Amino acid sequence: MEENKIRxxxxxxxxxxxYTNLHSSSAGLTSAEATARLAKYGRxxxxxSQEESEWKTFFKNFISMMAxxxxxxxxxxxxxxxIELGIAIWMVNIINGLFSFWQERAAKRATDALNNMLPTYVQAIRDGKKAQIDAKELVPGDVFILQAGNAIPADARLITASSMQVDQSALNGESVPESKTTDYAPGEGSYAEANLVYSGTTVGSxxxxxxAFATGMNTEFGKIAQLTQKQNKVDSPxxxxxxxxxxxxxxxxxxxxxxxxxxxxxxVKYPFAKAFIFALGMIVAFIPEGLLPTVTLSLAQGVKRMAKKHALVKELNSVETLGETTVICSDKTGTLTQNQMTIHYIWTPQNEYKVTGNGYVNNGQIELNNKQLWYEENPDLHKLVQIASLDNDTAVQPSKVKGGKPKILGTPTEACLIIMAEKAGFDRQKVLVKYPRLRELPFDSNRKRMSTIHRWNDHQYIIFTKGSFSDVIKQCDQIQVDGKVRALTDDDKKRAEKHNADYAAxxxxxMAMAYRIVEKENADVTKLTIETAEQHLVFVGLTTMSDPPRPEIYNAVRRCHQAKIKIIMVTGDSKLTAKSVAVQIGLTSDKARVxxxxxxxxxxxxxxxxxxxGEVIFARVAPEQKYKxxxxxxxxxxIVASTGDGVNDAPALKQADIGIAMGLTGTDVAKDAANIILTDDxxxxxxxxIEEGRAVYSNIRKFLTYILTSNVPEAFPSILFLFSGGLIPLPMTVMQILTVDLGTDMLPALGLGGEAVDPDVMKQAPRKHNEHLLNRSVxxxxxxxxxxxxxxISIGAYFFVNLQNGWPHVPLAADGPVYMRATTMVLGAIIFTQIANVLNCRTNKVSLFKKGIFSNRNIWYGIIFEILLFLALTVTPGLQQLFNTTRLLPVDWLFLFCLPIPLVIIDEIxxxxxxHKK
Incomplete structure (x- = not known):
């Protein structure tokens, strides 16, 4: 690609x-030139990505198909x-649209508050002098200074570098820091050029x-962001x-x-105009006006519950999409693992020691055969811990917050060596006073070693060396065993190589540890070079480390597998590391293809x-490949959910049906592309x-069953009226039908939207993509x-009133008090049977009494409301005229209150x- 060639x-x-290509020099740019370039290249x-205007976002909530x-x-x-009915329906639409807009706006504000990626200030060379400038004003050609802990503000070529290591996991997913020097080396994987650093990554040491040769949207960070922004948004399932x-x-x-x-x-021989208006009324009656607000509120309640579980949802519909997820494409570093290098084992020629305690936790220990050891108890362990701690440029500052992580000033690799030493009881500062550092031979990617030279006593220096096993062992010709130094044999090398290979598998x-004692009279410490210092070393042993899985990941993976959700690791890390972690946490078997x-x-x-x-893992992948x-x-x-925290994850997050970004360690690009942000990573x-998402869909289906149920008894009176040729007077008016749809059914239905998750929901497979809300079961x-x-029952209530008034010997009343009471009873019967139906709809298989008949208070508030509303309709003069109702007799109320009991019992049977029997 052309861009890669430029890089x-x-x-x-x-x-x-x-310098020539960028029209700059080692003295940097002048202030005037920097201002001109800022105008040319932008901040x-x-x-x-271009966000919709607030007005457009506002109005889209009123133009869905249902709206x-x-x-x-x-x-x-x-x-x-x-007219009153029409206004009521429109008000439902308006209230629902306002509620949806408010929910999504609140989520967006919370998301914006999380986004904080690039550094605020950078030390640049302007007019030949150091100047602290806003990082947003950095331009191509600017020379700037980096040190441990800095976030790198632009893509840049190194001019000078000392012991430079960069954490590029946000860009390439690689957990091991990259060594950087001023010499070109292509490196392994993406963005691994030894003399280039990239925007959005961090200096470890x-x-x-x-x-700077690229800033803003022209950086690699920015190009991936552009790739994300070009993707079209598709409707959620x-x-x-x-x-x-x-x-x-x-x-x-x-x-x-x-x-x-x-x-x-x-x-009925109605004229066409009258028949048409009657038919229009029935069409309105069969539209579930309460569906949209109930779905919206159900999703909003899901959002609220998920927020309590550390998942911030940006769009309401994302809640349900999670529920039907079939595959999770997960990043490894920082998502499945802690993004904290940790020592697991120490190997010396005599023993293998286990290091307990994960991450940056200082309360662990070093054990031999499950017995805690202090470094003084074993001379080989003592020497190895001494090398690991003193041949080290990283500092670990305790957290000021109780239970918080210590602040690492340096690389995670060196930090875990410091923590290991602390677990052994090693006091680094105290020992440094005794053996002060005199010089350092910094790490570089060619020799893959680092050495420090210390005063050992009045007559000797000691050189501590650590690095990759293959690069350290070839400089050794001696070995320390049980505190004694002897010649390193071929058998010793083979044993060490075998253990190193076993750990790699x-x-x-x-990381290998070695040392050498030099007589002062034979060497001038200021004149020791890498070649003269790092030879004739004494091999001491190995430390083995990895980025450990999150403690809770094992149960999370197990539950995903129970729920028939496949997890595929897609990482920028090496094949060996990726497979090892995947097998360790139970993501895949050892037979998985990498x-x-x-x-x-x-x-x-x-x-x-x-x-x-099949079982598959993807390693060393580039951003566009993860998207693929x-x-x-x-x-x-x-239905794919994709997780991640780096900018390299953003295209896949945007393409996925549901993108899930890490809120604490995630880049702003990843969070911008995602639908859901985990505030606890x-x-x-x-x-x-996912459990909440499945509950939301289940609740929407329960609600749909409930509201469609009332449509049948609402239609039945009109069917009797029409097909009797008008001999049976219309038992229910259109306004009474709308009383059920927009009045009495609404609050109990909203209560169903917040029904607690069924206990077996995570033991079922995700719903099939072709399985619809309105399915055969509904x-x-x-x-x-x-x-x-x-x-x-409702038609029975109609004839129950007429029976008390002389029917069938007296014709069915077509108007007057008896007719009014009969239609009121039909309305009441539908309302009271719906009380039973809302309770029955709460569970699909489990007994209502097992779940707890009073466990969902919102449904009972809704039931009380609909009874009170019906009572108001029967006793309030103005409402009586509008809804064609009248006062009921005590026997009528007794009849109505008895209706739900047998219906609940029948459904339980x-x-x-x-x-249960099955």
Missing amino acids: ELYAKNDISEV NEIKK ILLWISGAVAMFSGT GTARAI LTQELNRLTKQLSIIAVSIGVLFLIAAIFF KGLRS ISGDELETMSNEDLREALK VVKTLQENGE NFASIVAA IIKAFLWYGLISSA KKWLLY
């Missing part, structure tokens, strides 16, 4: 050519003469001077499903309206699709969020079970027969 030129060219910042259907329904209601449901319900409502129009004309990174980025580059789409069907994995999974029909929070329950029972 390569800056890496390969002599520094003088770099050094990562621009967010449009409600606007039309309200207009139809007004056209049919029921050392100091350097660099010249829930949005797609609600659109489908809207179409289905619209077809049902219009079809029923047409049937009622024909029936009114041919059976476990995904552990080893595909590198180079292999992935040459794979055909068909081969990749086939590989993704996610996209291919989606082409395989999977805890993978286990994803499992809790239709049978709503229309053929609850609906028909409620219809029979059905659940026992269908599920």
Whole structure:
């Protein structure tokens, strides 16, 4: 790629050519030139994707398919003469739209508060002098200074470097810091050029001077952000499903309206105009006006519950998408692991020691055969701990917050050696007073060693050396065993090589420790070179380290597997490390295939699709390759959640059905691309969020069953009226139907939206992508079970009143007090059967009494509200006229209050027969 060639030129060219190309020098830019370049190149910042204006965001909440259907329904209601009804439907739409906008705006503000990535200030050379400037004003050609702990503000070429190591995990996912020098070396993996540093990464140790060649959106960091921003946003599965449901319900409502129009004309002999208005009223009655607000509130409640579990949801519909996730593509470093290098074992020729306590925890210990040891008790362990602690440039400052992580001033690799020494009881500062450091031979990526020279006594210096096993052992010709130094034999080397290979096979990174004592009379400490100092060393042993898995990851992975959710590791780390961690935490078996980025580059789409069907791990992948994995999974029909914290994860986060970014360690680009942000960076929070997502979808389906149930008894009176040719007076008016839909059904339905998660929800497979909200089970329950029972009871209530007034010897009342009481009883019967139905809908298989009949208080508040509302409709004069109701007799109220009891019992028997017995 052209951009990579430009980057390569800056890496390969002599520094003088770099100065020439950038029209700069070692003295940096002048203030005037810097100002001109700032105008030309723009500020050094990562621009967010063009966000919708607040007005556009506001109005989109009022134009979903269901919202449009409600606007039309309200207009139809007004056209049919029921203006109050039309206004009520529109108010439902307006309130729901305002609520959705408020929820998403609150989430956006919380997200913006988390984003804080690039450094605020940088030390640049301007007009030949050091100047502290805002990092956003850095421009190409600026020379700037770096030291341990600095975030790197731009892509730059190193001019000078001393013991420079850079944590590039935010960019490439690699957990091991990269060594940086002024000499060009291509390195292994992405962004590994030894003399280039990149925006958004962090200096682990050392100091350097660099010249910026790319800033802002022209950096590698910015290019990945642009790749993310170019992706088109697709509707969430829930949005797609609600659109489908809207179409289905619209077809049902219009079809029923047409049937009622024909029936009114041919059976009741209505004129066309009157029949048309009657049919319009029935269409409005069959539109579930409460669906949208209930879905919105259900999602909002899910968002609130997830926030308590450390998952910040940016968009409401993302909640449900998590619930149907079939595959999680997870980054390794910082997501599955702690992003804290930790020593696990120490090996000396005599013993292997176990180091306990994870990460930067100082309360661990070093053990031999499960017995705690202090370093003084074993001369070989003593020497190894001494080398690890003193041949070290990193400082570990205790946290000022109780339970917080110590502050690391240096690299994670050296930090874990300091912590190991502390666990052994080694007092570094006290020992440094006794053996002060005189010189340092800094680490470089060519020899892969670091040495420090100390005063040993009045007559001797001691040289401590640490580094990669292969690079240290070749400088050794002696070995220390049980405190005694002797010649290093071939057998000694083979034993050490075997242990080193065994540790590598476990995904552990080893570091060798050696030393040498030099007589003062034979060497001038100021004149010792790398070649003269790092020879004839005494080999002491190995330390083995890794970035350990998060403690909670084991249970989280197990629960995902129980829930039939596949987890695929996609990391920038090495193949060996990736597989080791995956097997260790139970992500995959040892038989899993590991595909590198180079292999992935040459794979055909068909081969990749086939590989993704089995156990697979992806290692050393570039950002566009991670994106490719996610996209291919989606082409395989999977619902994909992708996790990550680095800028390298952002394209995949944006493409995934649900992107999950880390809030504490995540880059602003990753958080901007994600749908959900974990405020505790805890993978286990994803499992809790998936559980909530599944609960939300289950609750929406329960609500749908509940509201569709009432449509059957609402339609039945009109069916009797039409097909009796008007001999049975209309038992229920359109305004009474809307009383149920927008009045009495609403609050209990909202209570269903907050129903607690079913205990077995994470033991079920994700719902199939082609399984819709309005499925066979919902239709049978709503229309053929609850609906028909409620219809029979409500019509029974109508005839119950007429029976008390002389029917069948007296014709059915078509108007007057008896008719008013009969229609009121139909309305009351539907309301009271819906009380039973809302309780029955709370569980699918489990007994209501086992779950707790009073455990969902919101449903009971809704039940109390609908009873009080019905009472108000029957006794308030103005409402009586509007809704065609009247006062009921005590016997009527007794009849109504008894209705829910047998319905709940019948449903409990059905659940026992269908599920418990099975």
